[in-house]
Amino acid sequence: LALNSEVELQREYLDSDDVPADERENEEEMLDDLEQAFMEFVDLYKGRCKADKQLPPIEELLDSQL
Numbered sequence: 001l002a003l004n005s006e007v008e009l010q011r012e013y014l015d016s017d018d019v020p021a022d023e024r025e026n027e028e029e030m031l032d033d034l035e036q037a038f039m040e041f042v043d044l045y046k047g048r049c050k051a052d053k054q055l056p057p058i059e060e061l062l063d064s065q066l
Contacts, residue, residue, distance in 0.1 A: 003034065003037060003038045003041060004038055004062065006034055007031070007034045007035055007038055010027070010030060010031045010034055011031060013027065014027055014028065014031060042058055045058050045061075046058055
């Protein structure tokens with residue numbers, strides 16, 4: 001789940017002092033977009049799991065070390 005990792009990396013970056021002031025708003029918007037995409041993926045995956053019982057539950061994917 002690379003998307004989840006990207007969300008965490010973006011959060012860490014925004015929490016650091018490395019973000020130039022003139023880029024902060026853009027970086028925050030990027031984080032919002034990543035979080036929205038991740039939530040949409042989770043919703044889609046949960047629906048797919050109902051149709052395909054062979055897929056692992058989303059919780060298992062989120063808890064596993066990739």
